[in-house]
Amino acid sequence: xxxxxxxGILGATGTVGQRFVQLLENHPQFEITALAxxxxxxxxxxVEACAWKLAGKMPDFVKNITVQPIEPPLxxxxxxxSLPSSVARETEExxxxxxxxxxxxxxxxxxxxxxxxxxxxxxxEHVGLIEKQKQKRGFGKGFIVTNPNCAVVSFAPPLAxxxxxxxxxxxxxxxxxxxxxxGYPGVPSLDITDNVVPYIAGEEPKVETEAQKILGKxxxxxxxxxxxxxxxxxxxxxxxxxxxxxxxxxxNQTATMEEVIEAINTFPSLxxxxxxxxxxxxxxxxxxxxxxxxxxSGNGMTITVGRLFPDNVFDYRFVSLSHNTVRGxxxxxxxxAELLISKGII
Ligand code: NAP
Numbered sequence: 409x410x411x412x413x414x415x416g417i418l419g420a421t422g423t424v425g426q427r428f429v430q431l432l433e434n435h436p437q438f439e440i441t442a443l444a445x446x447x448x449x450x451x452x453x454x455v456e457a458c459a460w461k462l463a464g465k466m467p468d469f470v471k472n473i474t475v476q477p478i479e480p481p482l483x484x485x486x487x488x489x490s491l492p493s494s495v496a497r498e499t500e501e502x503x504x505x506x507x508x509x510x511x512x513x514x515x516x517x518x519x520x521x522x523x524x525x526x527x528x529x530x531x532x533e534h535v536g537l538i539e540k541q542k543q544k545r546g547f548g549k550g551f552i553v554t555n556p557n558c559a560v561v562s563f564a565p566p567l568a569x570x571x572x573x574x575x576x577x578x579x580x581x582x583x584x585x586x587x588x589x590x591g592y593p594g595v596p597s598l599d600i601t602d603n604v605v606p607y608i609a610g611e612e613p614k615v616e617t618e619a620q621k622i623l624g625k626x627x628x629x630x631x632x633x634x635x636x637x638x639x640x641x642x643x644x645x646x647x648x649x650x651x652x653x654x655x656x657x658x659x660n661q662t663a664t665m666e667e668v669i670e671a672i673n674t675f676p677s678l679x680x681x682x683x684x685x686x687x688x689x690x691x692x693x694x695x696x697x698x699x700x701x702x703x704x705s706g707n708g709m710t711i712t713v714g715r716l717f718p719d720n721v722f723d724y725r726f727v728s729l730s731h732n733t734v735r736g737x738x739x740x741x742x743x744x745a746e747l748l749i750s751k752g753i754i
Contacts, residue, residue, distance in 0.1 A: 413754065415745075416442035416484035416508075418499060420475065421449050421458040423591045424490035424513055427738035433467040435742070436681060437749060440470060442482035449475040461592060480506035486754055488741050489514055492591075504550035509754050511553055511741045515614060518554045518621075521630060525554050525621050527561065527740065528747045529678055529687045530568045533626045535751060540629050553744055556622060557614040558736030559583040559642060563653035564619040565688050565711045566728050569671040571623050571634060575660030579638045580722070583615060584645045584652040586699065589732045595644060605644040615640035650699030651732045656722040665716060668724060672713050680746040682739060684709035688728075690716070697729035708734030709743070 415432065419425045420443035432438050444450075449457035455471035476482060478491065478499045487503050489496060489512040496514035503510050517523040522541040524534040538551045556564065563581055570576055585608060587595055599605060616638045623634035645652075663671075669690045677687040684706025690713050691697055697712035705712050708731035719725040730736055748754040 412439045413437060413486060413749070414439055414441040414484040416440075416444060416482040416487040417490070418444050418478050418487055418503075419490035419492070420454065421445040422490055423461070423588055423594075424733055424737045426458065426460060426462050427733045428488050428490065428742070429467060429470050430462055430464075431682070431734070431738055431742050433469065437746060438742070440473070442476060442484045443470065443473050444476045444478045444482060447477075450477050451475070459592070480508065484508070486511065486745065488738070488745070490737065500552055504545070504547050504552050507549040509551055509553075509748065511745050513555055513737045513741055515557065515610075517552050518556065518614075518618060523552055523554055525556055525618060526744050526747070527556065527564060527568075527622055528680070528743050529676065530565065531622055531624070531626070532678075532747055532751075534631060535748065535753060536626050536629070537631070538753060553748070555737070555740040555744060556618045557611070558589055558730075558732035559585055559611065559615050559651050559653065560618040560622070561732075561736040561740065562651040562711065562730040563655050563728050564622050565675070566655070566672050566713050566726065567619055567657070568623050569675045569688065570657060570659060570663075570668065571636075573667070573671045574663045576623075576634070576636045577658040577660050578636055579619075580656040581615060581638060581640050582654040583611075583640065583642045584647070584654070585611075585642060586647040586649050586651055586732050587644065588649050589651060589736075590644065600644060600646055603646060606641070608642045608644055611642040612640045615642060647699045649731055649733060650703035650729055651736060652697065652699060652727060652729045654725070654727050656719050656725045659723045665718070668716060678743075678747070680743060680750060682709060682743040682746055686710050688713055690714065697727060699729060702729050703731040707739075709739050711735065
């Protein structure tokens, strides 16, 4: 293995930032050399600035790294960003302009036409947008790539499997989203305990638009979005990690149950360090997927699908699930960075 890339994390003290720290401990290609967060944290060692909330202890190697402001320069080769969208747009542009590849979880740039919105297994060819982005924005060496909204990641993969084989025409999705999706401290316990909240600010428009870009074709230097409509309702539920999506779908071509399950099960994974053995796994058990039982499948990187049936109104219905802070955030961002290295872009 050649040298390790030095990485910085913007928003390092938050829910996704902590996941980055956990996933990058012992990573063969990356070492964390810079951590950055808000004024509340800057100047403190990470161990003091961060209220560690993941299972297991905070890794020793980060404890004494001093948290810095979210401004370039940082002592690293690329940055992972898990900043709130309120500050991400300006900050990520500043890092890209200063020459850093920015691999972002935030929503700020996801739908910009020159910014890849990546699920590496589905649309890795969209990295072709990067050259155009650099030219258009005058970025030099730096650039921005994004990964999708965490709820979109729970159902876009099975849709991709269906879209490739049979064509997707229209989709209704109801998402049941975990508390950790709102960051820390997130939703007050008195709002979510014993409850289901039928509103997540700003979520439904993202869930209704991102999948069409992800499943779009890279042609003539741009993305031709997939031509289907999505209708979404998003709920916050009393689950710590793991977003569930209940999906109904109409297809352009008829397909048997067996063909649909095969399309899901055989969608290839990649051969990168963070790739799971199975990108998606169909589970026959009638009561699966469940967040507690299935979110850690493939180290949190496998999407679990189940309960596929012909529907009385649509062609099919199914349920799918992904780990929102791993596959839906930090894990996908790390996979995207591995992809960019494998393609010689970083
Ligand atoms: P979080 O737990 O609230 O963490 C936010 C992080 O950003 C903290 O490190 C915080 O630093 C820092 N920050 C907040 N305001 C800042 C400011 N004005 N200047 C500099 N730093 C600031 O949020 P999160 O859940 O990790 O989410 C981070 C981003 O990832 C969001 O854009 C979110 O939409 C996206 N995302 C989250 C998930 C998920 O499942 N949670 C999934 C996909 C995408 P301090 O600790 O110093 O305040």
